[in-house]
Structure formats: structure tokens, C-alpha cells
Amino acid sequence: MPEPLLDLRAIDVFYGDFQALFEVSLRIDAGEIVAVIGANGAGKSTLLKTIAGLMRPRGGEMLFDGAPIGVSPAFSVVGRGIALVPEGRRLFPSLTVEENLLIGGQSRRPGPWNLARVYELFPVLAERRHLPSTSLSGGQQQMCAIGRALMSNPRLLLCDEISLGLAPIIVRDIYARLPSIVGEGLSLIIVEQDIAQALKAARQVYCLQEGRVALQGKAAELTRESISDAYFGV
Amino acid sequence: MTEWLNVIMQGVLIGGLYAMFAAGLSLIFGVMRLVNIAHGDLIVLAAYVALTVTQTFGLDPLTSLLFVVPAMALIGYALQRLLLNRTLGDDLLPPLLVTFGLSIIIQNGLLELFTADSRKLQAGTIEVQTFQVTQGVWVGALPLIQFAVAVAVIGGLQVLFYRTALGRAFRATSDDQSVAQLMGLDTRHVFAMAMALSLAVVAIAGVFLAVRANFDPAIGPARLIFGFEAVIIGGLGSMWGTLAGGIILGVSQAIGAQIDPGWQLLAGHIAFLVILAVRPQGLFPRVSG
Amino acid sequence: MSLIASTVEHATRSSRIGVVVIGVTLVVLALAPFWGERQTLRLLAEMYSFVALASLWNLLAGYAGLVSVGQQAFVGFGGYLLFWLVIVSGVHPVAAIFIAGPVAAVVAVPVAALTFRLRGAYFAIGTWVVAEVFRLLASQISVLGGGSGISLPAAAVIAMAPTRQAREFEIYWLALALTVVVLAAIVALLRSRHGLALTAIRDNELAAQSNGIGVMRIKYIVYVLVAFGTSMVGALIFLQKLRISPDTAFSVNDWTAFVIFITVIGGIGRIEGPIIGTIIFFVMRQTLSDLGSLYLLIMGAVAIVVMLWAPKGLWGLIAERYGWQALPLRRHLVLTALDKKAGSTP
Numbered sequence: 001m002p003e004p005l006l007d008l009r010a011i012d013v014f015y016g017d018f019q020a021l022f023e024v025s026l027r028i029d030a031g032e033i034v035a036v037i038g039a040n041g042a043g044k045s046t047l048l049k050t051i052a053g054l055m056r057p058r059g060g061e062m063l064f065d066g067a068p069i070g071v072s073p074a075f076s077v078v079g080r081g082i083a084l085v086p087e088g089r090r091l092f093p094s095l096t097v098e099e100n101l102l103i104g105g106q107s108r109r110p111g112p113w114n115l116a117r118v119y120e121l122f123p124v125l126a127e128r129r130h131l132p133s134t135s136l137s138g139g140q141q142q143m144c145a146i147g148r149a150l151m152s153n154p155r156l157l158l159c160d161e162i163s164l165g166l167a168p169i170i171v172r173d174i175y176a177r178l179p180s181i182v183g184e185g186l187s188l189i190i191v192e193q194d195i196a197q198a199l200k201a202a203r204q205v206y207c208l209q210e211g212r213v214a215l216q217g218k219a220a221e222l223t224r225e226s227i228s229d230a231y232f233g234v
Numbered sequence: 235m236t237e238w239l240n241v242i243m244q245g246v247l248i249g250g251l252y253a254m255f256a257a258g259l260s261l262i263f264g265v266m267r268l269v270n271i272a273h274g275d276l277i278v279l280a281a282y283v284a285l286t287v288t289q290t291f292g293l294d295p296l297t298s299l300l301f302v303v304p305a306m307a308l309i310g311y312a313l314q315r316l317l318l319n320r321t322l323g324d325d326l327l328p329p330l331l332v333t334f335g336l337s338i339i340i341q342n343g344l345l346e347l348f349t350a351d352s353r354k355l356q357a358g359t360i361e362v363q364t365f366q367v368t369q370g371v372w373v374g375a376l377p378l379i380q381f382a383v384a385v386a387v388i389g390g391l392q393v394l395f396y397r398t399a400l401g402r403a404f405r406a407t408s409d410d411q412s413v414a415q416l417m418g419l420d421t422r423h424v425f426a427m428a429m430a431l432s433l434a435v436v437a438i439a440g441v442f443l444a445v446r447a448n449f450d451p452a453i454g455p456a457r458l459i460f461g462f463e464a465v466i467i468g469g470l471g472s473m474w475g476t477l478a479g480g481i482i483l484g485v486s487q488a489i490g491a492q493i494d495p496g497w498q499l500l501a502g503h504i505a506f507l508v509i510l511a512v513r514p515q516g517l518f519p520r521v522s523g
Numbered sequence: 524m525s526l527i528a529s530t531v532e533h534a535t536r537s538s539r540i541g542v543v544v545i546g547v548t549l550v551v552l553a554l555a556p557f558w559g560e561r562q563t564l565r566l567l568a569e570m571y572s573f574v575a576l577a578s579l580w581n582l583l584a585g586y587a588g589l590v591s592v593g594q595q596a597f598v599g600f601g602g603y604l605l606f607w608l609v610i611v612s613g614v615h616p617v618a619a620i621f622i623a624g625p626v627a628a629v630v631a632v633p634v635a636a637l638t639f640r641l642r643g644a645y646f647a648i649g650t651w652v653v654a655e656v657f658r659l660l661a662s663q664i665s666v667l668g669g670g671s672g673i674s675l676p677a678a679a680v681i682a683m684a685p686t687r688q689a690r691e692f693e694i695y696w697l698a699l700a701l702t703v704v705v706l707a708a709i710v711a712l713l714r715s716r717h718g719l720a721l722t723a724i725r726d727n728e729l730a731a732q733s734n735g736i737g738v739m740r741i742k743y744i745v746y747v748l749v750a751f752g753t754s755m756v757g758a759l760i761f762l763q764k765l766r767i768s769p770d771t772a773f774s775v776n777d778w779t780a781f782v783i784f785i786t787v788i789g790g791i792g793r794i795e796g797p798i799i800g801t802i803i804f805f806v807m808r809q810t811l812s813d814l815g816s817l818y819l820l821i822m823g824a825v826a827i828v829v830m831l832w833a834p835k836g837l838w839g840l841i842a843e844r845y846g847w848q849a850l851p852l853r854r855h856l857v858l859t860a861l862d863k864k865a866g867s868t869p
Contacts, residue, residue, distance in 0.1 A: 054412055074415040083416070090413045094405040103402050107418035152418070269644030271592070320831055330590055330644050331787055331830045338780055338823035342816040455775065459655065462648045466641070500659045503652055507637060510649070514640040 003066055005030045005187050011060035013050050020046045022211045033188040035202035037195055042208040044191040045087050048158045052084035053077035078107045083154035087161045089145040091133040097144055098129040104151030111153025112184055118147040139170035159190045175201055209233045236370035241492045242485055247377035249484030250384030253477040254439040255461030257388055258432035260476055265408045265428040268329050272336040274458030279340055280306050280440025281449050285353055295355045295445050303437040310433030314426040344451035355444040380442045388473050463506040469516025529858050556692045568698040570801055575702040575756045577785040577797035579749045582709055585792035586721045587745040592779050593650025596657045597627050597750045599772030601757030603661050606767050609679045616683050620758045627754030631747045658773035672768025694763050705752050725792050784826050790836025799838045
């Protein structure tokens with residue numbers, strides 16, 4: 001049984017005195033796509049932020065490629081091969097489109113992704129490369145945010161609600177490109193409100209409810225009923 | 235008439251020096267929203283470092299820059315990393331009060347080490363050389379060189395900010411510290427680099443100040459005020475605006491001095507207050523997205 | 524079923540003790556001319572002035588969030604106004620102190636209008652510029668000695684009281700009275716509705732604003748009131764010194780650096796802070812005075828250390844640890860059951 005790429009073992013995460021995650025465990029193998037679904041406030045974003053190093057777990061263990069993470073400072077995480085596409089895109093407003101992509105490659109990890117390949121994946125970004133990132137539409141900003149994360153040549157890409165605030169046709173467009181991203185052996189964790197989209201894209205699904213894993217399993221095997229039970233905590 | 239042209243010329247040229255005082259100040263405000271109240275005293279510190287270097291090694295002021303600039307940059311890096319990074323955050327009081335305390339420490343430290351005696355760096359014959367621009371209008375070689383260097387420094391900072399990876403790091407960290415860390419940027423290091431850069435500019439300004447006029451440990455706060463006024467007159471966020479602000483300040487002071495020597499400083503302050511009253515965002519504010 | 528009534532009480536056990544201690548201290552201090560020497564009286568009067576100045580700065584910076592490094596503008600303004608009134612208009616020196624307040628308040632309005640256009644640390648430097656403008660203007664007033672300054676004429680000095688001892692007693696009591704009035708006014712303000720608003724602003728300005736508190740208006744009012752008080756204290760300080768010059772009147776070191784040091788070390792945002800800070804400052808000054816500028820250097824270093832590792836100052840540390848307050852300023856809710864028949868009280 002090969003070692004998982006990412007292995008979270010019963011982590012607890014707090015915002016001050018407020019506990020957001022309770023003994024959450026999650027595993028993802030190389031090249032796998034995992035979806036994390038759940039209602040607002042269930043802890044999905046917190047989970048991704050913790051993996052990306054912006055928050056530290058108070059209990060439990062996090063192993064990436066067999067080595068512990070979550071003990072070193074946040075800026076060292078991308079060097080290990082974990083990249084986050086943050087909720088709400090959060091592009092740098094003072095930077096142009098191209099500069100946002102370039103700063104994504106700041107960590108200089110070797111790999112197939114570079115400026116040319118990102119422009120190949122998202123041609124609309126090439127057209128607007130020297131414009132301020134704030135001039136892009138929502139969907140284009142999302143593409144830029146994904147491209148920025150890819151520039152660091154990650155082994156694990158974390159996507160936090162990339163469909164948020166976007167028209168369905170744009171969302172479908174972005175998701176259509178995911179296979180070409182994952183094809184290289186990249187692993188993906190997607191946090192989604194759009195359950196249908198999440199189930200279509202992912203193989204494994206975790207459903208969070210008020211900070212706990214309420215359900216997990218293969219997307220193909222889970223029933224609608226069991227999902228909505230776990231989602232709403234009935 | 236030519237008398238007034240001379241006056242304005244002098245004002246423009248010293249404006250370049252004021253713009254250099256201002257450039258370091260506005261750089262760190264742009265990157266980390268920190269206003270360094272000790273900024274003027276650091277300029278004076280640079281002047282004293284230059285004094286020590288020129289006296290100890292028998293160098294001329296220009297060559298001393300080779301030592302003073304790296305020395306001040308190192309001081310800036312350490313200062314930010316060890317002390318000022320601890321003050322950053324949402325609260326306004328800590329950075330303000332800590333840099334104020336720093337200002338007091340530097341002034342009195344210099345006083346202890348060097349006494350209150352007035353000093354000056356000697357640059358040789360270039361101090362008295364003049365060019366004739368047109369009929370009756372003369373310009374000093376030294377002020378002209380200082381102005382040219384000031385323009386070059388500001389141009390250099392623009393290039394650094396908008397065309398290099400370090401500049402990208404500065405802008406990104408100033409935009410969003412958390413996401414900047416996701417990109418692999420150590421924000422503690424980025425802030426320290428910004429302060430190092432700011433003090434490198436301060437070093438040049440300090441050496442120029444030392445050559446141009448007498449200096450003593452107490453003149454720091456006035457330099458801070460000139461730099462600050464140049465930033466506000468020119469407009470926040472714009473380096474070239476800061477140059478314009480410095481020039482306007484210099485010209486106002488020169489005109490004031492021409493009317494009555496006691497009015498030099500007052501004229502500059504009044505120009506600042508008028509701009510503050512009439513156009514508080516400054517003359518050339520950067521329109522940011 | 525019992526109904527519950529609530530009242531707001533300000534006092535706690537420690538504040539009751541505090542009020543008594545303060546009352547006794549005030550009586551002792553008021554009688555100082557009868558038990559103290561000349562030097563002691565001068566020192567005490569100087570301490571009172573600093574308590575007043577620091578308390579006013581604390582109100583401005585610690586409560587209203589307006590960090591000014593230019594309050595020396597109003598200290599000097601008060602001093603110069605007094606000298607002007609006495610020398611040029613022949614006003615009685617003590618009366619001049621009371622005129623200094625309102626005039627400074629009027630001047631503070633346009634000053635605030637200008638400086639409030641700046642935010643945060645830029646506001647701070649802006650206040651410094653204003654102080655510099657005042658200093659430069661003062662050195663242009665030739666009738667008051669221009670750049671070198673002037674001494675108070677003998678006639679005016681004698682008008683205060685016939686003997687030197689009587690004058691010194693008079694100045695001492697004025698200093699004590701003025702400081703007590705300033706502190707009482709600050710306490711009254713903080714206990715009022717406006718004070719509650721100020722405390723809210725101190726704790727979280729954005730939240731205060733979104734709760735409908737007119738933050739801008741309160742800041743204006745506080746700035747003008749502080750200018751009022753600072754000028755009166757300034758007038759008294761220079762009446763005691765009997766001499767004024769632009770550099771001493773508008774000195775950043777004396778009227779801003781020391782004041783900030785006192786407030787930071789004593790405890791910003793708490794009314795007891797400036798009192799504690801003044802005591803510490805004067806103890807330090809007496810013990811370190813031989814060191815010259817090294818003393819200021821130590822002062823700056825201590826202020827930095829306190830700001831970083833004990834940002835609430837000495838009183839802040841003590842008050843949080845033991846829950847003390849010397850003056851009844853806190854507001855706590857006391858619930859009482861209206862129906863006492865059941866015999867239980869909360």
C-alpha cells in the first residue's frame with residue numbers, strides 16, 4: 001500500500017477559543033482528486049488554510065510525503081509542493097496579470113508549469129497579461145488565481161470554492177480544464193458548494209459538518225440521501 | 235529678475251535633496267504602512283558615519299558612500315528584523331511610539347559620542363564651483379550633482395519597484411501579507427529588505443547633507459519634517475510626485491528666504507499647510523486600483 | 524416570579540480605597556507650603572504640571588486615538604499668550620492664565636480642521652509641523668524678544684503678591700488647583716455618556732463608529748478641550764519660570780517626549796497611568812540627572828521596552844493582575860431582585 005501524499009490524522013484547529021475542526025482525518029494519494037463539501041461554516045476553508053500553513057493545528061498530525069508539515073512557517077509550505085487557490089481569488093491588486101503569475105513562481109520549484117503553459121491553458125490571460133489584475137472579470141480572475149498557484153509547480157493543489165460568484169457556464173469551462181491540470185500527476189483537493197460539480201470531478205468525497213467529517217467515500221458509491229444527511233446533519 | 239531666477243534655481247536644486255529625504259520615508263510607508271519618526275535622525279546618523287569614515291580612512295565624501303550605504307542598509311535590515319517587525323499590526327501606537335523613542339535614543343547617542351559641535355564634510359573645490367546657465371543665472375556644481383543623483387535615485391526606485399522580482403515582492407506583501415506567504419515570501423524578510431533599501435537612500439541623503447551644510451545631532455527632526463512635507467505636497471504613493479513635492483517645498487523656502495531670512499522655514503510650512511487645506515490628497519497622488 | 528432591576532455602578536472596593544487615599548493625599552499636598560521647603564514646592568508644582576499635561580495627552584491619544592507629537596504648540600501658545608497679555612495689555616498674570624484656555628480653544632479649531640485631514644502617524648507629524656509654525660511665528664514677535672525671548676517684568680511679578688514667599692505659595696496652589704481641576708474634568712468626562720463613547724473608541728474605533736457614535740465630532744471636541752487645558756497649564760508653567768523663549772516654549776523634548784514617556788510607562792488609556800508615570804519619571808530624573816544626555820537615551824530605551832513588552836504600562840499591568848482601579852470609573856451592572864419576599868438576593 002503506497003504512502004498517501006497527504007495524511008491528516010485527527011487534527012484540531014482553533015480560532016482563538018473557538019474550535020473549528022474536531023479530529024479531522026483525511027488522506028489523498030498522488031494523482032487523486034478529492035472533494036470536500038459541506039455547508040457554510042462547516043470548516044472547509046479552515047481545513048485548506050491549515051494544510052497550506054496559514055493556520056496551525058493544535059492537536060493531531062499532518063504528514064505530507066511522509067514528513068510532518070504544520071510546524072514550519074507558512075512561507076515554506078509552497079516550497080514543499082502545496083499550493084492554495086484562496087477563497088475569493090485574492091489576486092494582488094497592485095500587480096498586473098503577468099506579475100501575479102510570476103510571483104506564483106517565486107519559489108522556483110522545478111516542473112512542467114511555466115508562464116507559456118499557463119497562457120496555453122488560459123489564453124484569455126495572455127491577452128490581458130499587462131493589465132492590472134483588478135481589470136479581469138470574475139471568471140478570468142479565477143483562472144489567474146489557478147494559474148498563479150500552478151506556477152509554483154505543486155504536487156498538491158488546493159482549490160477553495162473556485163465556483164463562488166461565477167456564472168455556471170464559466171464554472172463548467174474551468175472544470176473542463178481540470179483534467180489537463182491533473183493529468184501530470186498533480187493531486188487536487190477541491191472545496192465546493194456546487195455538489196454536483198464536485199461529485200463529477202472527484203473520486204473521493206469528504207463531507208464536513210460543523211467541523212467534523214460526517215461522511216467520506218467514493219463519489220460513485222455515495223447516494224444523494226446519505227450526502228444530504230451528512231451535509232445538513234439530520 | 236535674474237535674482238529671482240537664481241533663487242528659484244536654488245530652490246529647485248535643494249528640492250532634490252528634500253525628495254531624497256522623502257523617498258525613503260514613503261517607500262516604507264508604501265510597503266508596510268510604517269511611518270518612521272526616527273527617519274530624520276537616521277539621515278543625521280548616516281552623516282556621522284560618513285564623518286567617521288572620512289576621518290578614519292582619509293577618504294573623500296563620495297568614496298565614503300561605498301562604506302556608508304552598505305552600513306546603513308545593514309542597520310536598516312537589523313532594525314526592522316529585530317525591533318520594528320514587532321511593532322507592526324493593527325494598532326497605531328506601537329510603531330509610532332517605538333520610532334519616537336528611537337529618535338530620542340539616536341539624537342542623544344550621537345550627542346554623547348560627538349558632542350553638540352557643528353560638523354561638516356569637506357568635498358574640496360567642487361563645493362565652490364559654479365556654472366553659468368544663462369545671463370546672470372548661476373548654478374552651483376554640487377547642488378546640481380545632488381539634484382541629478384536624487385533624480386537617478388528616484389528613477390532607480392521606480393525601476394526596482396515595477397520591474398524587478400524584489401519590487402513585486404514589496405507590492406504583493408503590501409497588498410496581502412497572508413497570500414504573499416502562500417507564494418513563498420517570508421514577510422519578515424521582505425519588510426527588512428524594504429527598510430534596508432530605505433536606509434540605503436537615507437545614507438546617500440545623509441552624505442549629501444553633510445557636504446552641503448553644517449550638521450549636529452539635533453537637526454534630525456527638521457529633516458523628517460521636510461521629507462514628510464514633500465510627501466504630502468506631492469501626493470501619497472507616487473515617487474515622482476514626491477520629487478515634485480520636494481521641489482515645491484525647496485522653491486517655497488527659497489522665496490521665503492529671499493523676502494526675509496527668518497521666513498525661510500515658515501514659507502515652506504505655509505506652502506505645506508496651504509496644500510493640506512486646499513488639496514489634501516497632494517498634487518500628484520497615485521490613482522491606485 | 525421576581526423582577527430584576529439593574530443599576531450601573533462605578534465604584535469597586537479598590538476604587539473606594541483609592542478615593543480615600545487620594546483625598547488624604549490632596550489635603551497633605553495642599554498643606555505643603557507649611558511643611559515643605561522652597562525646593563520641594565517647586566518640584567511638586569513641576570510634577571503637578573506634568574501630571575496635567577500627561578493626563579490631557581492621555582485623553583487625546585489613549586482615548587480618542589489622536590496621537591499628537593505637537594502638543595508643545597499649545598504649551599508654548601499658553602505661555603506666549605500670558606506674556607503678551609501681561610506685557611502688552613497689562614493684564615494681571617493670574618487672570619491671563621484663565622484667558623489662555625478659551626483663546627487656545629478657538630485657535631485649536633482651525634488647527635484641528637487642517638491636521639485631521641491626515642491620518643495616523645502622518646497626523647502626528649502634522650501636529651509637529653503646526654508646533655514648528657507656532658515656534659517660528661513666536662520668534663518673529665519682536666515685542667516679546669523675538670528669537671531670544673523675554674523675562675516677565677518686575678511690576679507684573681509684584682502684582683501677583685507682595686513677597687516672594689507669598690508668590691511661591693500662590694503659584695504652588697494654582698498649580699495644584701489647576702491639576703486637580705483638569706483631572707476632575709477628565710474624570711467627569713469619562714463618567715459621562717461621552718466618556719462611554721470615548722472608551723468605545725479607545726477599544727475599537729470601527730466598531731464604535733458602526734454603533735452610531737459620531738467619532739469625528741467627538742475627536743474634534745476632545746482636541747479642542749485638550750488644547751484648552753494644555754494652554755492653561757503652559758501659561759502657568761511659564762509664569763512660574765518668569766521667562767520665555769521660542770525654544771523653551773515649544774520644546775519637543777520637554778513638552779512631548781517627557782509627556783509621552785510618562786504616559787507610556789504609567790499606562791496609556793487609563794486615568795491612573797499619568798500619575799504613576801510622573802512619579803516614576805521624577806524618581807528617574809533625580810537619580811539619573813548627572814548623566815546628561817545619557818539620561819534621555821535611557822528614557823527612550825525604557826519607553827521602547829515598555830511599549831513592546833508591557834504596552835499597557837505599569838498601572839496597566841497592576842490593574843489587570845489585581846483588578847484594581849484607583850478612581851471609580853468602571854461601569855458594572857448590578858442586578859437586584861425587586862421581589863424580596865422569597866428572601867434570596869443575588
